[in-house]
Structures are given as C-alpha cells and as structure tokens.
Amino acid sequence: MTNKHVNAVVIGAGAGGGPVAKELATNGFSVVLFERGGWARYDDHDDDELISQRTTVLGNAFGPNKDKHWRVFVDQRSGKETIVYPHEGGYSNNAACVGSGTVSYGAMAWRFMPQDFRMKSTYGHVEGSTLEDWPITYEDLEPYYEKAEWEIGVSGQDPQNPFVPERKKHLPMPPFAYNREGKMLFEAAKRRGWHPFPIPMLRNSVPYNGRPACYRMRTCVGFACPVNAKCGTHNTVIPVALASGNCELRINCQVAEIMVNDQGKATGIKYFDETGKAQIQTADLVVVSGSATETARLLINSKSKLFPNGAGNNYDWVGRNLQGHAYTGAVGLFGDEIYDDVGPGATVAISDFNHGNEGIVGGGMLANEFFRLPYLFTNQRPPGSPSWGKAHKDYQRSNYKRVASVKGPYQEVPNFEARITVDQKVKDYWGIPVGKLMGARHPLDRKGCGFLADRCEEWLLEAGAYQVWKEVGGGGLSGGQHQAGTCRMGNDKKTSVTNRLGQLHEIDNVFVADGSLMVTNGGFNPALTIMALGFYVGDQIVKQWNGTNLKS
C-alpha cells in the first residue's frame, strides 16, 4: 500500500517542527509530521529522578532507548572511537517524543539579543573559529518570537531587564513570583548594581490557552508536567496542526533518507514505520527538524547522483559548527535554610554580562539554578569533600536546603571541526548509518566561562554564602540539549548550508527548521529561538511557495 502524496513532510515534532507543521497545516498544506518517538505521558515516569532528563542513569524518560539508538563518539585527544548510548553523556541526547525537549525542559523563554545575530560584526574575526553574523537580524525574527510567545505561551515581564531587546507586544502572562532564594539573590544583585529580573518562562503563571497554572513543584525540569502547565509544542501548536484536518502525525517512525532525483529535487522520504516496515512518503517539499545532530545525519545519509556526500553537502558544511552551551557558574553554602521547595527553583536572572565584557567574546545570561534533586545532589560538593561514608551523608542531611547555585550558558565560539558526521560502518537498529560526534569547543570558551563563573561567585558571596566554589565550563565537545549550528544559514552557498529562509542552497524543496540553522547559539537557552525559527521558516513557505519552488 502506498502512502498518499502530500504537500509537505515535516521530520521531527519538536521545538522547530511543531510550529512549521502548524503554520503549513493551518494554511492549507497537506502535511505528514514524522516523529521517531511517541507521546510522552507524565504517568510513565512521574517524579522519578533516575529516569528523567536530568539523571539518565536508568534510561531516558523521553527517549530514545538504547536498544535501537546509538552513536559513535570520537575522543578528541586520543582519537579513540566509542559507541555511546542515549543515556550516556557522549551521545548528546535531546529527546525523542512528540514535543521533544519541550515536554521536559526547564522552559526558559529567552529572546536572543540583537548582538547575538551579529557576532562577527560585534567581536571581529576570531582565530580558529567560524564566528559569523546571521543572514537575518533580530528585527527579522521579532514577529516570530511574538508568535511563539503568544501561541505557545510565555510568562514574564521584560521592562525590569534594561538589556532586553525591543518588543512590539508584551508577554501574554505575568511573571512568576520569586522563591526564597530568588528573593535573596534579587536583593544581592541589586546591591552589586546589576539588573535582576524574573526569568521568562514557557509555563503558565496563570491559566492560559485552556490549561491550568503551574503549581510550582520541584520536579519540573527534566520531567513532564503533571498538571499540563508547562507549554511545549506537544500541547499547543501540534494539537492545532492536527485539529486543522490537514496534518497527520506518524509516531514511532524512523526516517532514513530524503529521496533526491537526478535533477536534484527531493521527491519524498524513506522511513521505517512503527512495525519496522520500510515505507515511502512522497511530498512536494521536505522540512527537516530533527535537531542539530539528527538533521545533519539525515542530510548526510541522503546521497544521490548530484549530492554524493549527502543532500546539500557539496561544500562539506553539513554537520559542521556543532554548538551547545558551556554551562558555568558557582555554588554557595548558606548558614540559613534558603530552600523553600517552591519549584522548579530558577526564578531570577541577570543579563548584565551577555555582551560588553572586556576581553571576552560574548558572554551569557546568569540565573539561579533549578533545584538539584537528591541523587544529583550527592555529587554536588565543595572540592576535596568525601564522596561517600558518614561525612557525605551528614552533608546531604545538613545542607540539602542550604545550597544555592547560579550559573549560565556561555555563548560558545563556533569552530569548523566540532561536528557531527556519519559512521558508514556502524548502523543503528534499522541499518541506517549512525551519527558520529567529533571535535572540541574553541579554547576561548574557557576564558568566557571563567569570567562568568567569577561573576557567579561574586553574586553568591554578596547574597551571604559562607563558602562558594566555582564550576567552570568549557573544554570537550559541545552539543547536548542546546545543540545547534550544524546546518548554518548564510548568504554564500560555499560557507553555509541553507539560505536566509532556511531553504537548502542546492535543493529548492528541502528546508531546515530547527537549531541547526543557528549561526551562533546566543548566551541563552535556545528553545524560544528554535520555535521562532520554526514559525519563520513555516511562514516563508506559506507566503512564497508556488507548488514547486519559492516565488522569486
């Protein structure tokens, strides 16, 4: 039985794919949305720390599973190649379920700043790096940030942040109140002369969009929301797409390849359905939204006569410039119990150090950290502390409610050698060559991370911590849940993968709509920007698609 031809196939039902599917389907395109995972339910894992997005020692609550998915990780120093599974750090997992990471994320809702789109113009050429400006500006993306904020749902109040980029419309929901440690850190930041403000969140602070308000439990980041107050693509745009009648969602399907004909045009995709059977879905156009790792892998695996190295990869830029965030910060021990169990913990941020730091390229937003859960807390100790025994247990008992941490995502300096490629020798469960991760962060990241960690230390000491230690990020290969950059958008087909619309330079009817497009990754959690890019690419297609190509 052949599948009925459709206008568009969207691959990946996450932060990017959800908005694209919704934009296309509600504008009359017939769409099939593919997702390699299924629907995640809170009850499957509830508040179980050991199978969550925070601690994966007993597996990944939101997929994928280790029986069918693995990758190859190349150690940069030794060149040693290891097979890594989704619950292991080297795999660089995001998630595999409807909504992807937006089901279990901490849900910070950041707009990037105008400088984040113009990193090369702002900081100049950086040796050993591919730092570049985006081909679009903040102003180009602004209307789509607004769409994401209203259609998916964001709480917050920007004017308290003097560094916030200009917006045309306020946020739909009021900000969350600070918890006890948030209040304390707010006051401390004020005393330092900084500009603290409540973190914008893709969570309902009040009932919104037919779903209830958040009740502020501690097991939020890393878990699905038990009351459906967290806003992801799975409970907003994807249901809207499905309700339009134009979108079919096919879950538990693994897409193997984009079929490209001898004229260099995509004709559809090959995939394996829920039962493992090979299938074909033809379409007028294909949108890839599989995350920075899986999108690049799929393009590279899509070989054809005109593209022997993979779709859109004739200049070897697919999979390059893999970025994530070098998290960096400090932890403080307090005499008083500062923990009030008003979750998820992160409530206050500063944007004072995103840009304009002397001697540093970029910077990052700093915020108080989500609550550390009991098992993860066993590993959070001042340097030199015992890692087991009576003293370790004493610390756990005495200090669980006396610790606060502030940290932030340093905007990494991209480099060409940090990449995902494909290992032809290693195949996954379906026989598809797996992704292979290699390279390392740019050495400058260490310096930026050190600078930010110093600010975090200062903040905690000001707040009254009697002991503070830094956890400085950088080094190693990046990626992880904030993975980005592997199908960079740009104006030159020799130094980028897609044009400014997210369309492959070399294949007119293949688009990318996820974090892969991002030239640089901002000093912020990227989810809202990926959603905005999804709306942006979707809108370009809706406005300009003439059936076979974009109107020129």
Added chain:
Amino acid sequence: MNLNRRKFIQSLGLATGSLFLFPACGGPAPSNWRFLTDDEAKLVIAIAEQIIPADQDPGATDAGVVNFIDKQLTGFYNNFQENYRKGLAALQEYCTQKRGAKFEELEFDKQTEVLKLMEKNSIEGEYWKENPASRFFRMLRDHSMQGFYGSPRHGGNKDYVSYKMIRIDYPHVIGQNRYAPRCETLNAYAQ
C-alpha cells in the same frame, strides 16, 4: 518463601538470559535474589552500608540498596553483571587472603580501609591489573547512592527513608492544598 520467589521470577521469564549467563560449576550457587548469589548479596550489603552508613537515620541496609542493585542487574544494568560477579569475587579473595576474613566479617573500620585502598587503586590482586579497582568502587558507590536517594519504585529507598532524612515531601499529591494558595499569590502579583 525466598526460594519460591526466585522460582517465581524465573517462571515469569523476567530474568531470562541474565540467570544463565554465568552458570556456576557444579550447580547454581544458592540465592534468594534475582542475579546475586546469597554470598554476593552479603558482600554488597556490607559495601553499601559503608557508602551510606546508618546513624540517627537509616542507612543503605535499611533502605534496601542491595535490592535496588540486584533488581537493576537483571534490568537496565544487565551489562554490569560480569563486573559485579568478577569484581566481588576478587574483592572477597583479597579480604580472605590478606585480611583473614570475608569483607563483611571485618570490623567496620577495617572495611572502610579496604574500600579506601580500592578507591586509590592500591588494592592487591591479579584481577585489578586489568580492571581498575577505582572504577569498580565508583560503580558500587554510584549504584548505592542511586538505591538510597532514588525513587522507591526501583527497589531501594524503602519507605522514602532518604527523602525523610533530607526533609522533602514525597510523593507529590497532585492538586494538594499548596496549589490554591500559590495560585492566589500569582493572581495578586498580576494585579
């Protein structure tokens, strides 16, 4: 009753594969457990109690950490079966030969000494040359912590002992009284 439990598990096919990977010579070693033998379990209990000893609050033994480890060894941790079987044997061999008694029979402080040697890779024994003792120790330490501080659904943290110790309420009761007052706070903030 315990013997029946093992048979029961076998009959369900829950542990198939794992139970037959390491057939002991001359018939299976006695066991009330899923993967561990009774002797291995005694050793694991003693090690876990070193990692999280009982004091004014319950320790690893009370929390059923060994049950967590044994359960995971026939589940998500089945790839660690060989590490456990051989590592535990090597540790016990060291204790009986160099310390004159099984690990669990040594005084508490002597046990601590042995584990510290393992942690520093300073324990003697042929097995440890190829398999660093520090790695084996870290695995036991991490698995014990998981059994003690993780969710009871995995076989450890019996009666939420660790959550009681650090004074956090579990399990959450959805829609409990905290929901309403916090909503009001938010509404007040909004106005």
